[in-house]
Amino acid sequence: MKEPILGAFEAPQSRKHMLGSLQSIHLPMRRFKDEEQVDYAIVGVGAAGGVLLQRLARAGFNVVGLEAGPFWDTERDWVSDEAGSRELYWTEPRVTGGSDPLALGSNNCGKGVGGGSVHWAAFTPRLHPSDFEVYTRDGVGADWPITYDEIKPYYEQLELEMPVAGPAYYPWGHPHGYAYGPHPMGGVGDALIKGCTALNIPVSIGGPVAILSGSHGDRPHCIYRGFCIQGCKVGAKASTLVTHVPDALRSGAEIRDFCMVSRIELGSENRVRGVHYFNRQGEARFQRARAVIVSGYSIETPRLLLNSACKGYEKGLANSSGVVGHYLMAQAGNVVLGRFEELVRMYKAPPAHALTEEFYETDPKNDFARGFAIQTVGPLPQAFGKQMFAAKKAWGWGLRREMMDYNHWASFGLLGEILPWADNRVTISEDKDKFGLPVAHVTFNLHDNDKKLIRAAKEKTMEVMRAAGATEVVQEPRYAHLVGACRMGSDPRTSVVDKFCRSHDIANLFVCDGSVFPTQGSANPGLTIQALAARTADYIISQGEQIFSGRKRDMTDPPIRRQLAPPETWGKGVPRLT
Amino acid sequence: MKPIFPAVEDALLPRDPVTQEPIPPRQQPGYYPGFNTLSQRRYWDEATRRVVEERVNHPPERKFFSQAAWDFWTVVFEHLIPQTDRTPDRRIPLVPALDERLAANYTVGYRYEDMPHDRVVYEWGIQAIDAEAQYRYGGGFLTLSSLHRDEVLKVIQQERPKAAAEIWKKMSVTRFWQLIMADAIDTYYAHPWAWDEIGFGGPAYPRAYTRLERGEPEPWEVEPQRYDWIPPLSSVSGEVDASGESPQSHHGSGGSH
Numbered sequence: 149m150k151e152p153i154l155g156a157f158e159a160p161q162s163r164k165h166m167l168g169s170l171q172s173i174h175l176p177m178r179r180f181k182d183e184e185q186v187d188y189a190i191v192g193v194g195a196a197g198g199v200l201l202q203r204l205a206r207a208g209f210n211v212v213g214l215e216a217g218p219f220w221d222t223e224r225d226w227v228s229d230e231a232g233s234r235e236l237y238w239t240e241p242r243v244t245g246g247s248d249p250l251a252l253g254s255n256n257c258g259k260g261v262g263g264g265s266v267h268w269a270a271f272t273p274r275l276h277p278s279d280f281e282v283y284t285r286d287g288v289g290a291d292w293p294i295t296y297d298e299i300k301p302y303y304e305q306l307e308l309e310m311p312v313a314g315p316a317y318y319p320w321g322h323p324h325g326y327a328y329g330p331h332p333m334g335g336v337g338d339a340l341i342k343g344c345t346a347l348n349i350p351v352s353i354g355g356p357v358a359i360l361s362g363s364h365g366d367r368p369h370c371i372y373r374g375f376c377i378q379g380c381k382v383g384a385k386a387s388t389l390v391t392h393v394p395d396a397l398r399s400g401a402e403i404r405d406f407c408m409v410s411r412i413e414l415g416s417e418n419r420v421r422g423v424h425y426f427n428r429q430g431e432a433r434f435q436r437a438r439a440v441i442v443s444g445y446s447i448e449t450p451r452l453l454l455n456s457a458c459k460g461y462e463k464g465l466a467n468s469s470g471v472v473g474h475y476l477m478a479q480a481g482n483v484v485l486g487r488f489e490e491l492v493r494m495y496k497a498p499p500a501h502a503l504t505e506e507f508y509e510t511d512p513k514n515d516f517a518r519g520f521a522i523q524t525v526g527p528l529p530q531a532f533g534k535q536m537f538a539a540k541k542a543w544g545w546g547l548r549r550e551m552m553d554y555n556h557w558a559s560f561g562l563l564g565e566i567l568p569w570a571d572n573r574v575t576i577s578e579d580k581d582k583f584g585l586p587v588a589h590v591t592f593n594l595h596d597n598d599k600k601l602i603r604a605a606k607e608k609t610m611e612v613m614r615a616a617g618a619t620e621v622v623q624e625p626r627y628a629h630l631v632g633a634c635r636m637g638s639d640p641r642t643s644v645v646d647k648f649c650r651s652h653d654i655a656n657l658f659v660c661d662g663s664v665f666p667t668q669g670s671a672n673p674g675l676t677i678q679a680l681a682a683r684t685a686d687y688i689i690s691q692g693e694q695i696f697s698g699r700k701r702d703m704t705d706p707p708i709r710r711q712l713a714p715p716e717t718w719g720k721g722v723p724r725l726t
Numbered sequence: 727m728k729p730i731f732p733a734v735e736d737a738l739l740p741r742d743p744v745t746q747e748p749i750p751p752r753q754q755p756g757y758y759p760g761f762n763t764l765s766q767r768r769y770w771d772e773a774t775r776r777v778v779e780e781r782v783n784h785p786p787e788r789k790f791f792s793q794a795a796w797d798f799w800t801v802v803f804e805h806l807i808p809q810t811d812r813t814p815d816r817r818i819p820l821v822p823a824l825d826e827r828l829a830a831n832y833t834v835g836y837r838y839e840d841m842p843h844d845r846v847v848y849e850w851g852i853q854a855i856d857a858e859a860q861y862r863y864g865g866g867f868l869t870l871s872s873l874h875r876d877e878v879l880k881v882i883q884q885e886r887p888k889a890a891a892e893i894w895k896k897m898s899v900t901r902f903w904q905l906i907m908a909d910a911i912d913t914y915y916a917h918p919w920a921w922d923e924i925g926f927g928g929p930a931y932p933r934a935y936t937r938l939e940r941g942e943p944e945p946w947e948v949e950p951q952r953y954d955w956i957p958p959l960s961s962v963s964g965e966v967d968a969s970g971e972s973p974q975s976h977h978g979s980g981g982s983h
Contacts, residue, residue, distance in 0.1 A: 229777055231912060243838075245839030253836055335938070338939055493942075496937070541966060543806060545808055551923075552923065620968075
């Protein structure tokens with residue numbers, strides 16, 4: 149085999165902290181002292197926390213992000229290797245159960261700066277207008293306290309900030325287009341196009357996906373190496389680590405990594421006064437803050453609130469409604485695998501590169517409400533092995549044989565809307581973590597509508613795979629993503645936060661992450677989480693000091709503050725669609 | 727590294743479906759002869775190269791299991807992912823990575839409510855498998871013939887164990903099988919020799935993949951050369967079954983979307 153012309157590849161020797169292959173950040177960053185009162189303590193620097201940190205710092209607030217995992221140096225810490233990427237996931241102990249238990253860990257939970265946005269596949273469809281009024285339209289689930297029109301400017305904004313690559317015309321939901329060009333197809337995308345076309349199903353080619361199709365600032369374009377969900381070492385896939393954290397630090401934010409928040413402390417006048425946490429050395433510390441934002445996602449956020457129960461909030465902090473932990477959702481995420489006579493080599497190209505939302509909306513012809521999407525996925529060998537095990541009960545020689553055909557298989561993921569149910573919930577377990585904190589116990593049960601929807605989605609996805617030319621089609625039941633468990637709403641008796649992600653109970657406490665979703669649609673939640681975070685930041689900035697001391701809850705919508713976006717992501721020279 | 731496995735008898739070798747003759751062990755089974763991901767390691771980034779080379783050259787030493795437990799699971803894993811088609815110098819050690827995982831008490835990030843902690847699973851698992859071996863063949867698992875060991879494991883795979891009822895009351899047989907298979911798969915298919923076997927291109931940063939469509943090979947990849955084979959006579963793990971869907975098989979720890 150040939151040798152590299154310039155010798156073996158060596159990592160940059162600049163001693164800089166690398167965020168992707170080109171971008172670096174100069175450290176040390178600003179450090180606040182524990183006894184110093186910061187304006188905002190943000191718990192969790194993930195998809196939402198990263199955006200909030202950036203916006204609030206740029207607006208001039210003193211803000212610290214406490215992150216349980218590491219602040220990644222992508223050149224040093226990340227690898228093109230499945231087994232070597234397990235540190236990206238939340239693997240602290242949890243208990244999972246119910247009639248249809250959810251897999252957690254690598255399936256849906258991130259750890260470290262960037263959180264889940266580090267290992268998402270980066271599909272970024274918007275929710276549809278119908279998603280915001282599911283109860284009104286279908287009599288199931290819940291309505292959101294906001295409409296599509298209220299979040300739309302933030303979708304457009306975040307699609308530029310990530311930015312999102314996709315087709316110039318996207319027909320589903322509120323039709324729109326993408327400013328950055330679609331990606332070339334890999335073997336799985338070709339199969340999806342072929343199958344959909346044969347069945348006269350429209351298909352979106354090359355996106356929408358938050359992966360660069362051309363270089364952008366100090367981030368290079370995608371190299372199609374297929375390790376998206378192992379962390380994009382290239383820096384082409386958007387994560388808040390590479391899109392918002394650099395600007396947050398330049399704007400004076402602090403990220404305190406390896407800091408596990410254990411409890412939010414309630415002070416006088418029904419206001420929180422800061423967070424207790426364990427630092428890198430495992431020492432118990434307390435950070436004073438004038439307000440706290442919890443961005444720990446759908447399991448750690450309710451766990452923290454429940455573990456913060458105190459006098460006046462015996463059921464859990466900000467839980468006078470009793471809703472904290474309830475209405476947890478995951479999407480049906482069955483993987484449908486098809487074997488083709490010809491080679492596919494599905495490890496090339498991003499797993500996420502084509503989809504159809506043709507079956508997204510409620511169809512009166514169905515015996516269930518709501519719908520599903522069909523998307524490309526691209527399992528690497530470890531994941532594929534476990535899929536062959538689950539789908540074909542393969543073990544021993546049977547498994548070895550199936551695996552030798554790896555390059556003949558393509559895989560689609562269905563993404564089906566599971567409705568919010570009160571009995572799907574996060575409670576506190578008797579198990580403890582290494583800090584002695586009770587861990588989360590997750591209970592998940594499918595209901596009738598969910599089961600019917602999954603059956604139909606599975607059949608349709610398998611039909612598409614067969615239409616693509618697969619000679620054998622099998623499937624693995626699973627779930628994808630998490631949302632809910634601290635839902636937003638207008639009624640404090642049935643929801644945890646208001647439409648600006650502010651606790652109904654406590655004026656200077658916010659919950660901003662996927663846990664606030666009242667319903668979830670069949671869209672991957674990442675874009676909506678970041679859009680909500682930007683909107684919450686605009687509200688917080690508009691309210692100014694009122695958050696820290698005001699008596700009145702102002703429900704006026706804030707103006708969108710595009711000028712607070714990271715520089716070079718909005719404005720002159722950046723393509724846009726209007 | 728000295729060979730871990732003894733030499734192989736014919737009944738344990740995959741066969742030619744036409745002649746029924748055993749196929750001699752190969753350095754590299756699979757349909758991609760000459761394909762070698764490790765030969766490309768100088769094109770990989772430094773961190774990836776370090777992690778993969780460490781995996782190949784320095785399997786972890788025993789830290790958690792007793793010698794007896796280590797030997798027991800080594801034999802079990804020889805059935806979960808058999809490697810008698812590989813020459814002894816090219817077999818992929820599976821138990822060291824498991825032992826290291828348990829030593830560090832590292833898990834996938836959750837346990838099912840009907841399962842004990844992973845360390846306990848691997849303790850009870852020995853008792854349950856041995857009890858099933860006793861019940862069926864009147865001897866400990868390690869004393870059985872290879873075929874009988876395969877049969878014992880198949881009973882557990884099919885969720886029909888007859889012995890050790892008190893253990894299976896406290897530990898789901900479905901989840902137990904999932905866990906040990908996941909450990910076997912995660913280790914075997916993390917090894918570059920397994921990548922070569924299945925034609926997976928491996929790490930591609932910073933070089934990139936450039937031929938995305940129609941399964942075309944990169945310049946350093948090869949076209950497949952298929953050959954037919956059937957499982958060894960002394961084995962019962964060759965069958966697959968995609969017919970049923972266990973309602974409990976929400977495995978999905980792979981995280982593909």
